[in-house]
Amino acid sequence: MDTVKRLSEHPLAEAGGVRLIGIPKTIDNDIEGTDHTPGYGSAAKFVASAVQEIIRDASVYSARSFTAVEVMGREAGWLTCASALPRLTGGSAPDLVYPPELGFDPGRFAADVGEVFKYKNTVVAAVGEGIRYAGGEPVGLTSATHTADGFSHHYYNGTSERLCKIIEEAFACKTRAVTLNTLQRCASHLASLRDLTDASEIGRAAVRAAISGESGVMMAFRRGGGIEYSSEIVSAPLSGAANRTRRVPREYFNEAGNNVTGECLQYILPLVQGEAEIFYKDGIPLHFKPFY
Amino acid sequence: MDTVKRLSEHPLAEAGGVRLIGIPKTIDNDIEGTDHTPGYGSAAKFVASAVQEIIRDASVYSARSFTAVEVMGREAGWLTCASALPRLTGGSAPDLVYPPELGFDPGRFAADVGEVFKYKNTVVAAVGEGIRYAGGEPVGLTSATHTADGFSHHYYNGTSERLCKIIEEAFACKTRAVTLNTLQRCASHLASLRDLTDASEIGRAAVRAAISGESGVMMAFRRGGGIEYSSEIVSAPLSGAANRTRRVPREYFNEAGNNVTGECLQYILPLVQGEAEIFYKDGIPLHFKPFY
Numbered sequence: 001m002d003t004v005k006r007l008s009e010h011p012l013a014e015a016g017g018v019r020l021i022g023i024p025k026t027i028d029n030d031i032e033g034t035d036h037t038p039g040y041g042s043a044a045k046f047v048a049s050a051v052q053e054i055i056r057d058a059s060v061y062s063a064r065s066f067t068a069v070e071v072m073g074r075e076a077g078w079l080t081c082a083s084a085l086p087r088l089t090g091g092s093a094p095d096l097v098y099p100p101e102l103g104f105d106p107g108r109f110a111a112d113v114g115e116v117f118k119y120k121n122t123v124v125a126a127v128g129e130g131i132r133y134a135g136g137e138p139v140g141l142t143s144a145t146h147t148a149d150g151f152s153h154h155y156y157n158g159t160s161e162r163l164c165k166i167i168e169e170a171f172a173c174k175t176r177a178v179t180l181n182t183l184q185r186c187a188s189h190l191a192s193l194r195d196l197t198d199a200s201e202i203g204r205a206a207v208r209a210a211i212s213g214e215s216g217v218m219m220a221f222r223r224g225g226g227i228e229y230s231s232e233i234v235s236a237p238l239s240g241a242a243n244r245t246r247r248v249p250r251e252y253f254n255e256a257g258n259n260v261t262g263e264c265l266q267y268i269l270p271l272v273q274g275e276a277e278i279f280y281k282d283g284i285p286l287h288f289k290p291f292y
Numbered sequence: 293m294d295t296v297k298r299l300s301e302h303p304l305a306e307a308g309g310v311r312l313i314g315i316p317k318t319i320d321n322d323i324e325g326t327d328h329t330p331g332y333g334s335a336a337k338f339v340a341s342a343v344q345e346i347i348r349d350a351s352v353y354s355a356r357s358f359t360a361v362e363v364m365g366r367e368a369g370w371l372t373c374a375s376a377l378p379r380l381t382g383g384s385a386p387d388l389v390y391p392p393e394l395g396f397d398p399g400r401f402a403a404d405v406g407e408v409f410k411y412k413n414t415v416v417a418a419v420g421e422g423i424r425y426a427g428g429e430p431v432g433l434t435s436a437t438h439t440a441d442g443f444s445h446h447y448y449n450g451t452s453e454r455l456c457k458i459i460e461e462a463f464a465c466k467t468r469a470v471t472l473n474t475l476q477r478c479a480s481h482l483a484s485l486r487d488l489t490d491a492s493e494i495g496r497a498a499v500r501a502a503i504s505g506e507s508g509v510m511m512a513f514r515r516g517g518g519i520e521y522s523s524e525i526v527s528a529p530l531s532g533a534a535n536r537t538r539r540v541p542r543e544y545f546n547e548a549g550n551n552v553t554g555e556c557l558q559y560i561l562p563l564v565q566g567e568a569e570i571f572y573k574d575g576i577p578l579h580f581k582p583f584y
Contacts, residue, residue, distance in 0.1 A: 049481055049577050056579060057478035089576040181470045186349035189341055190481065192575065272575035283484065283564035284381040285341050287348060 001031065001218055002242035008216035021206040022218035022238055025199075027185045030076035030247065033240035034220035035231060038202060039185070041195030041271035044082035046187040047071055047180065048272065051083040051126060054178055055092040058122045065174040066113060066167040067124045069094065070160035072184050074130035075245045077101050079184065081252065081260045081268065083126035088265050095123050100130035101247050102257045104139055109163070110170040112258045117171065129159050129179075139163075189285050193274025198231075205233040229270035293323065293510055294534035300508035313498040314510035314530055317491075319477045322368035322539065325532035326512035327523060330494060331477070333487030333563035336374035338479040339363055339472065340564065343375040343418060346470055347384040350414045357466040358405060358459040359416045361386065362452035364476050366422035367537045369393050371476065373544065373552045373560065375418035380557050387415050392422035393539050394549045396431055401455070402462040404550045409463065421451050421471075431455075481577050485566025490523075497525040521562035 001022045007013055008020040024031045029040035051069050058067045071080040077099025087093040095116045098104060116123045131139045140159035164175035198221065206219045217235040224230035252264035279286040293314045299305055300312040316323045319335035343361050350359045363372040369391025379385040387408045390396060408415045423431050432451035456467035490513065498511045509527040516522035544556035571578040 045575060050475055050479070052577065052579060053478040053480060054474055056480075057474045086576050089573040089578070091573075091576055091579055176474070178473045178475075179471065182346055182349045182468070183342055183470075183475075186345040187342070188345060188348075269574060274575065275570075275572060278567075280567060281381040281383075282561060283337060283566065284378050284383055285344065286381070287344060287383055 001238050004218070005216065005238040005242045008238070013215075019210040019213070019215035021210050021214065022241065023202055023206045024218060024220065024241070027079065028073055028076055029078035030073075030245045031241050032244045032246045033218060033236040035223040036198075036221055036271055038195060038199035040078060041192035041198065042188075042190070043072075043079055043184050044085070044268055045192045045195075045272040046184055046190045047079050047082045047126075048085035049190055050180060050183070050187075051094060051124070052086045052091050055094065055122075055124045058124055058176070059092075061174075062121065063174055064117065064121045064171070065123070065176070066164065066171070067122070067176045067178060068160035068163040068167075069124065069126050070129050070177065070179040071126055072180070073100060073128045075100055075247065077128045077248045078268075080126050080128040081248055081264050082272075084260050085265055085268060085272065088262070088269055094126040095120075096125040097253075097259045098125060098127045098131055099248055099253065099260075100128040100132065101250070102131075102253060103134040104131040105134065106166050109258075110166055112256070113167055114170070125163065127160055127163055131159060188276075188287075189278050191276040192272045193276050194271055196276055197274075202233055209235055293530050296510070297508065297530040297534045300530070305507075311502040311505070311507035313502050313506065314533065315494055315498045316510060316512065316533070319371065320365055320368055321370035322365075322537045323533050324536045324538045325510060325528040327515040328490075328513055328563055330487060330491035332370060333484035333490065334480075334482070335364075335371055335476050336377070336560055337484045337487075337564035338476055338482045339371050339374045339418075340377035341482055342472060342475070342479075343386060343416070344378045344383050347386065347414075347416045350416055350468070351384075353466075354413065355466055356409065356413045356463065357415070357468070358456065358463070359414070359468045359470060360452035360455040361416065361418050362421050362469065362471040363418055364472070365392060365420045367392055367539065369420045369540045370560075372418050372420040373540055373556050374564075376552050377557055377560060377564065380554070380561055386418040387412075388417040389545075389551045390417060390419045390423055391540055391545065391552075392420040392424065393542070394423075394545060395426040396423040397426060398458050401550075402458055404548070405459055406462070417455065419452055419455055423451060480568075480579075481570050483568040484564045485568050486563055488568055489566075494525055501527055 004020050004022040024034050024037045025039055026037045027039040027043035029037050031037050054069055073079045080099045084093040084097055096112055113123050139162050160177035164177045168175050202219050218238050218241050220234055220236035221231045222234050252261055296312050296314040316326050316329040317331055318329045319331040321329050321332035323329050346361055365371045372391045376385040376389055388404055405415050431454050452469035456469045460467050494511050510530050510533050512526055512528035513523045514526050544553055
């Protein structure tokens with residue numbers, strides 16, 4: 001959005017009649033000025049579905065165990081929060097949720113897990129890859145971060161492994177670190193139909209806005225206020241979105257800071273509605289092949 | 293199967309008229325004496341689908357990159373081989389496949405990747421978690437293995453990370469290690485209908501065998517010889533299956549030992565056919581909740 005803003009303010013753009021419209025897009029859902037971003041709904045649906053399956057897998061063993069599922073999101077915990085969606089649908093949700101928005105305290109964390117062990121043997125926690133200690137140091141930095149994406153942000157590897165280490169030391173039980181990794185952003189076989197529709201519609205709205213003479217704005221979803229979910233696409237100022245990260249608000253987490261509220265899940269649930277039709281060929285999902 | 297064999301040979305079992313039938317079951321597909329095992333078809337379908345999505349994800353970036361996808365299978369590479377199934381369905385398959393059956397040579401591996409870099413920028417390799425150097429030392433042992441399953445086998449963590457390290461050193465390019473982890477065995481949202489049917493039918497056949505007086509045998513799938521896939525369920529001796537691991541035969545790999553043959557994929561493909569119906573509630577797959 002910062003790039004769109006700079007280009008739209010460039011004298012040549014104005015002189016040449018070039019119109020620039022920002023279209024939000026990220027699985028992280030962390031762009032300010034829009035209710036949500038295309039990509040998030042599908043990633044949220046995958047995270048909720050996968051974590052529910054991992055909980056089921058962990059629950060078939062009778063021995064005491066702890067599983068940490070590491071979810072994408074360096075600064076914002078929107079995807080980590082989505083792991084708890086099955087709470088609203090009668091399914092299985094993680095016992096504990098640790099987003100990057102709140103400081104991580106190893107002692108408090110071990111105590112949290114100990115509380116759950118009092119009434120069940122298998123504890124599953126969802127954890128944002130970018131959680132940090134109170135001092136600001138990332139929990140995952142203890143492990144090698146040998147790759148960086150195009151914007152030179154670092155990946156936090158090893159966050160879930162660190163959590164497992166803490167629980168092994170405290171409870172001497174079996175642990176497992178699961179990193180959902182790139183599947184969160186590419187598991188098209190579990191896409192949200194609402195998300196796919198949103199993505200098409202916001203693109204269309206952007207073209208319409210440009211044709212009607214707008215420039216230097218971002219297209220944004222604005223959610224309606226009724227009980228039933230509704231949203232419309234509007235133009236929003238780029239200045240609100242450029243270089244700012246939209247984090248999960250504090251009131252979307254419980255007081256203890258180790259799980260999400262029903263209000264948070266009610267915000268997310270409409271975005272994962274509907275299933276995209278999957279085309280199979282001989283049992284394998286069919287993709288369109290790129291021509292390179 | 294060893295337990296079934298011992299119990300069936302116990303004097304009390306014979307004296308009491310207790311009948312014992314082994315029913316094979318493992319996602320690893322590594323039980324001797326049966327064409328395949330329930331669980332494998334669904335896990336193979338997930339691995340093929342997920343790796344195809346990971347290849348697509350990797351291919352959207354123009355910078356040179358290497359991705360290693362770590363697949364379950366400590367001794368047998370059946371699941372690792374399944375990653376190449378999209379080759380038969382017009383989709384995207386890994387450029388390189390390294391199963392635990394063949395010795396792993398870091399220098400040969402770097403040369404293999406270099407060959408692929410000559411004609412494309414994004415290389416994806418599927419690698420069995422249990423691959424070993426020629427001397428027998430597991431590649432993944434360099435990383436901590438802080439968990440063990442109920443049978444005290446060790447998990448090999450870090451196999452894919454080790455491969456990434458080798459490629460970073462050889463080509464100074466971006467790398468990513470992806471471990472499919474437990475989702476391989478629990479992603480019920482991508483189950484193979486053939487696999488689910490097989491699982492029910494072999495259970496039914498085992499009950500029928502017991503009722504008809506059999507004991508001390510294993511139920512097994514025997515594949516028909518025609519061009520079209522067919523299989524029947526037969527009784528097989530337990531002695532063939534107990535304490536033996538069925539590995540992928542050498543002729544299912546190419547001469548270079550870095551990919552699978554079409555014959556191998558033709559063996560696997562019938563096992564991933566058909567999709568189980570998924571029931572969604574409010575956008576999230578519905579599970580039956582265990583009562584504990």
